[in-house]
Amino acid sequence: MALLEVSDLRTEFTGKNGTVAAVDGVSFTVSRGEALGLVGESGCGKSVTALSLLRLLPASARIAGGSIRLDGRDLLALGEREIRRIRGREVAMIFQDPMTSLNPIMPVGRQIAELLECKLHLSRRRARLRVIELLEMVGIPSPTTRVDAFAHQLSGGMRQRIVIAMALSCQPKLIIADEPTTALDVTIQAQILSLLRALASDLGTALILITHDLGVVAGMTQRIHVMYGGRIVEKATTQELFANPRMPYTWGLLRSLPRLDHPRADRLTPIDGAPPDLADGAAGCRFEPRCGHRQEICGASEPGLVSAPRHTIAEDGHEVRCWATQPDGWLADATTTAGQP
Amino acid sequence: MTQTSAHATPHSSAATPAPQPPLIEVTDLQVHFPVRAGILFDHQVAAVRAVDGLSFSLHRGEVLGLVGESGCGKSTTGRAVARLERPTAGSIRLDGTDISRLRGTELRRVRRRVQMIFQDPFASLNPRMTIGQLVGEPLGVHRLVAKDERPVRVAELLRTVGLDPASVSRYPHEFSGGQRQRIGIARALAVEPEVIVADEPISALDVSIQAQVVNLLADLRAAYGLAFLFIAHDLAVVRHVSDRVAVMYLGKIVELADRDDLYAHALHPYTQALLSAVPVPDPVVEQHREQIILHGDVPSPMSPPSGCRFRTRCWKAQEVCAEVEPPLVELATRHWTACHFPDVT
Numbered sequence: 001m002a003l004l005e006v007s008d009l010r011t012e013f014t015g016k017n018g019t020v021a022a023v024d025g026v027s028f029t030v031s032r033g034e035a036l037g038l039v040g041e042s043g044c045g046k047s048v049t050a051l052s053l054l055r056l057l058p059a060s061a062r063i064a065g066g067s068i069r070l071d072g073r074d075l076l077a078l079g080e081r082e083i084r085r086i087r088g089r090e091v092a093m094i095f096q097d098p099m100t101s102l103n104p105i106m107p108v109g110r111q112i113a114e115l116l117e118c119k120l121h122l123s124r125r126r127a128r129l130r131v132i133e134l135l136e137m138v139g140i141p142s143p144t145t146r147v148d149a150f151a152h153q154l155s156g157g158m159r160q161r162i163v164i165a166m167a168l169s170c171q172p173k174l175i176i177a178d179e180p181t182t183a184l185d186v187t188i189q190a191q192i193l194s195l196l197r198a199l200a201s202d203l204g205t206a207l208i209l210i211t212h213d214l215g216v217v218a219g220m221t222q223r224i225h226v227m228y229g230g231r232i233v234e235k236a237t238t239q240e241l242f243a244n245p246r247m248p249y250t251w252g253l254l255r256s257l258p259r260l261d262h263p264r265a266d267r268l269t270p271i272d273g274a275p276p277d278l279a280d281g282a283a284g285c286r287f288e289p290r291c292g293h294r295q296e297i298c299g300a301s302e303p304g305l306v307s308a309p310r311h312t313i314a315e316d317g318h319e320v321r322c323w324a325t326q327p328d329g330w331l332a333d334a335t336t337t338a339g340q341p
Numbered sequence: 342m343t344q345t346s347a348h349a350t351p352h353s354s355a356a357t358p359a360p361q362p363p364l365i366e367v368t369d370l371q372v373h374f375p376v377r378a379g380i381l382f383d384h385q386v387a388a389v390r391a392v393d394g395l396s397f398s399l400h401r402g403e404v405l406g407l408v409g410e411s412g413c414g415k416s417t418t419g420r421a422v423a424r425l426e427r428p429t430a431g432s433i434r435l436d437g438t439d440i441s442r443l444r445g446t447e448l449r450r451v452r453r454r455v456q457m458i459f460q461d462p463f464a465s466l467n468p469r470m471t472i473g474q475l476v477g478e479p480l481g482v483h484r485l486v487a488k489d490e491r492p493v494r495v496a497e498l499l500r501t502v503g504l505d506p507a508s509v510s511r512y513p514h515e516f517s518g519g520q521r522q523r524i525g526i527a528r529a530l531a532v533e534p535e536v537i538v539a540d541e542p543i544s545a546l547d548v549s550i551q552a553q554v555v556n557l558l559a560d561l562r563a564a565y566g567l568a569f570l571f572i573a574h575d576l577a578v579v580r581h582v583s584d585r586v587a588v589m590y591l592g593k594i595v596e597l598a599d600r601d602d603l604y605a606h607a608l609h610p611y612t613q614a615l616l617s618a619v620p621v622p623d624p625v626v627e628q629h630r631e632q633i634i635l636h637g638d639v640p641s642p643m644s645p646p647s648g649c650r651f652r653t654r655c656w657k658a659q660e661v662c663a664e665v666e667p668p669l670v671e672l673a674t675r676h677w678t679a680c681h682f683p684d685v686t
Contacts, residue, residue, distance in 0.1 A: 041547040141637075155638040156411075185410035186574065187635045190618035194634055212548055215620030219627030238624045254622065256552035258581035260604070261621045267559070268581065270552030274517045290549075 001072065002029035003173055003206050004053070009066035011045075011052045020278045021064070022048040024230040030174065035200060035207040037217030037238070039253075040227035043275050046210045049227075050176045053208075054091055055083050070174070089119045092167035096179040098159035102151040108162045109135070109147030112169050119170050134165040139195060157188035161195070168199065174206045181216065193220060214253060218242060223317075226250050229276045229286030232305060235319040246308045246320040249287045285323065293324045293331055309333070362437060363398035364568055365422060365455075365536060370395040370431035370441075372417050376643065389642050391417040393592035394431070396669070399536065404562065404569040406583030406600070408576055408615070412639055413589040419538040419572045423457040424448060435536075453483050456529035460541035462521030466513040472499070472524055473509030479531040498527045503557060519550035526557065530565075538570045543578065555582060576619050580604050585675075588612045591650040592642055594669060598676040608672055608683040611651045649681065657682045 011023040023045040030036050038046045051057050053068055055075065068075040070090065075083060087093075095101045103111055112134060113127040122130060128147070135143035138161040151159055160180065167175050177196065181189040197220060200207045209220055217224055217238065224241045226234040226249065234247040245251055252271035258264070273290040276282070284299040285291070291298065308318040309327040324331040372392040375385045392414040399405050407415045420426040422433060424440060433441045440451045459465040466475055476495045480486045486494045496506035502523040513521055522542060529537055539558065543551040555578065561567060573579050579586055580600060587597040588611065596609040607613045617633040635654045640646055646653050652662040661681055669679040 041549060157638055185639075186576070186618040187410060187614060188638070189620075190632060190634050191636075193620070194632070213620070214622040218622050218624045219620055242623055242625075253548060256549055257622060258552075258555075258577040259622065260577045260580065260616065260619055261623060261626055264580060264601075268552035268555050270556060271549040272553075274519060274550065275547060 003032045003034075003071060004030040005067075005069040006049075006053070007067050007069075009049065009052060009068065010064045011048050011057065011061055012064045013061045015060065017279060022061070022230055022278065023052060026066075026227075026230075026232055028225055028232065028235070030206050030208060032173070033200075033204045033206055034223070035209060035221040037221035037224040038208060038210045038227060039212065039214060039217055039224055041212055041275050043229075043278070044227040045230040046227050047178050050093070050178050050208065050210055053176060054087050054093060056087075056093075085119075088115055088172070089170045090172050091174045091176065092170070092172040094160075094163050094167050094175060094177040094180045097183050098156065098163045099151060101163055102159060104151055107148045107150055108154070108159075109149075112162070112166045115166060115169050130169070131165075134169055135162070137168070137199070138162075138165045139191075140165075155188075156184055157191060160184060160188075160192055164192070164195065164199070168203070168205075171203065172205060174208065175200070176208045176210070178210045179212070180209070182211070182213070189216075196220070214242075214257065226253075230278055231286060231321065233287065233321045235305070235317065236308075237317065240318055244318075246318065246325045247287075247322050248291050248293050248324065252290075285321070295323070295330065297323050361401070364401045364403075364436060365399040365570075366432075366434040366437075367398065367418075367422065368396050368432045368434070370418065370421060370433065371429045372414070372421050372426055373429040387643050390592050390645065391642055392421065392428075393642075393645070395589075395592075395594055397587055397594065397597060399568050399570060401535070402562070402566045402568055403585065404571055404583045406579035406586040407570060407572045407589060408574060408579050408586060409589035410574065410615075410639060412591075412642060414592040414642070415572045415589050416540050418589070419457070419540045419570055422536075422570055423455050423538045424451055425457065449483070453532045454534055455536045455538065456532060456534040458522075458525050458529050458537060458539040458542045461545050462518055462525055463513075463545075465525055466521060468513055471510050471512055472504075472516075475513070475524060476509075476527045476531055479528060483532050485532060494531075498531055501530065501561070502527045517550075518546050519553055522546060522554055523557065526554075526561070530561065533565070534567070536568045536570065538572070540572045541574070542571075544573065544575065551578070558582065576616060588615065591639060591645050593650060593679065594677075595651065595680070596676075596678045597669070598673075598678075602673070602676050606673075606676075608676065608678040608685060609651075609680045610655050610657055610682075610684070613684065614654075649679075651680075 007027045009023055009026045010021055012019050012021050026049055040046045052063055063076060109131045112131045116122045116127040116130055132143045132147055135146060140146050140161055181192050209217060211217055221238050223237050225232045228249050234250050245254060255269045256271055258268060271290050276286050285302055288294050288298040303321050303323045305319045305321045306326050308320045309332050320326060323329050370392055371394055373388040373390050376387040377383055378386045395418060409415045417426060421428050428441045432439045435451060443451060473495050476498050477491045480491055480494060495509060499506045504523050543554050546554060571582050583600050586600050586603045587594050590611050596612045607616055614633045614635045621627055637654050640653055648664050648666050649662040652658040667679045667681045669677050671677050672683055672685055
């Protein structure tokens with residue numbers, strides 16, 4: 001049984017212009033110890049998906065449908081008190097900006113200790129010792145003094161290490177990291193990613209890594225789901241997604257990045273247009289207005305997420321939401337090279 | 342491999358005599374921000390040495406990339422070149438005239454020639470002005486186009502940056518991030534500048550939109566012969582847009598070279614570490630590549646380390662690095678680096 005099973009999740013936001021589904025029919029699973037990447041641009045619903053998992057949504061949002069099962073228990077059926085027991089202890093979260101996720105007027109060590117006292121019922125003294133161990137584990141120099149430091153006295157990279165220590169403190173089964181390195185410099189990002197990778201594999205923690213950066217997920221995850229306009233549009237193993245992407249949106253994302261490991265091109269190939277406004281509620285494929293391969297059907301009705309046609313290197317479980325590249329589509333035989341000039 | 346004398350500066354390379362003087366010539370630029378304390382006896386207690394002795398040049402039509410991590414002084418350098426910041430010391434010559442001390446009318450004349458594009462298109466446009474007013478404003482400030490002819494020019498500018506001229510009466514909030522950045526670019530273009538300082542112009546944009554704006558900047562450069570000082574932290578984007586690249590660390594340039602040379606043969610350990618830190622969107626490459634992971638953080642620019650500023654994080658550091666600051670020298674043709682132990686083979 002998978003550790004986490006999300007099926008048909010729908011999260012709606014209600015504003016003065018009506019109701020918008022930021023996450024619309026999202027289903028996925030995460031196995032024990034596995035790292036899954038959720039990739040997409042702003043507004044694609046990746047962060048709302050993460051917040052929905054722990055029911056940390058703002059007041060204007062509500063989960064309108066679907067189920068979220070952790071170890072078989074339906075998290076949506078739990079009461080406020082019970083979901084609180086899950087947060088931090090079984091599923092922990094790492095947010096993008098460590099400055100806003102730490103309390104500015106409480107020493108960082110105390111913030112982690114508080115969690116240990118409250119969730120694991122450690123005594124104050126034992127909690128402090130454990131915090132120092134945790135700080136050491138995430139590579140904070142001189143942890144015995146840093147335990148009493150305030151967030152503002154630490155650099156961005158150090159703060160994110162503190163947040164990681166906090167996430168690990170109760171030995172959760174799953175960590176959700178939402179853009180954990182986006183606010184950091186590249187050399188610090190490299191430090192934090194290698195730390196996360198080492199810790200997750202040492203401790204056997206499952207990881208959902210949410211990011212817009214395909215480079216970050218490439219080296220960190222076993223599987224990747226690409227999101228667009230509130231939906232998952234492509235699911236594949238990490239190897240397969242980069243070797244044989246099937247969705248024109250994924251092609252576009254991969255093509256529009258200048259890459260240091262490729263020779264320099266004279267011109268980039270952008271995706272035309274802008275990400276969709278979810279309030280418009282188009283009938284067809286959400287990527288259709290920006291897609292270079294569209295045909296009449298694309299605007300008329302939305303494709304389902306179906307298994308991609310098997311190619312020589314195709315592996316099991318590669319799914320795509322696209323009329324063109326699904327098994328009987330007009331680009332069903334398009335190989336990566338045809339899709340990516 | 343010959344070392345040129347330490348007196349040469351990165352813009353007077355003996356190997357390739359410049360056919361014409363550079364458009365912008367920055368020499369020993371320093372920008373320090375005072376840290377003050379005391380109420381009754383208000384006095385300066387320290388200085389943040391954001392930019393601490395930079396020299397570089399920018400030629401007509403050239404794109405110079407300026408990369409480095411946050412706090413390295415790249416934005417302050419850009420703001421000083423656009424004279425939004427007054428340099429503490431050093432000179433900035435525009436066509437031979439020092440603009441570092443100008444004020445008033447003379448400064449305004451410089452602004453016509455040097456324009457700026459900012460990072461955050463949400464913060465850099467006045468939300469209460471229409472697109473027409475925003476793009477038309479510089480035309481009025483610099484008295485370039487008579488009032489009744491302005492709408493025609495504004496429409497032309499909007500078309501140039503790929504916006505619909507019919508949207509002149511709309512407000513910034515009605516546009517997406519990418520479109521707002523285009524408005525900022527149209528505003529910069531309005532005065533027909535020779536140099537554009539672009540400070541992280543695409544880092545606030547979505548991945549799929551970034552390439553659109555990069556291509557637009559390339560088109561504008563080709564069409565108007567613009568020179569760019571392109572400031573960014575994304576090394577792949579900088580490689581794509583730049584002719585030459587300068588790498589900054591704690592207020593200093595540590596390496597400056599032609600683009601292909603810098604990316605293929607980085608000599609400075611910091612440049613090598615920066616390049617190796619960029620994650621590659623290819624799982625096969627990611628699995629097998631050797632990564633240099635730097636330890637520690639960037640030290641405070643209020644009290645930079647003695648000698649070489651990178652020595653506290655450098656795996657090659659020796660005693661001499663703490664004692665003597667390595668000068669920026671030309672180690673290969675047009676390839677300047679400031680390191681005691683550069684990676685020359």
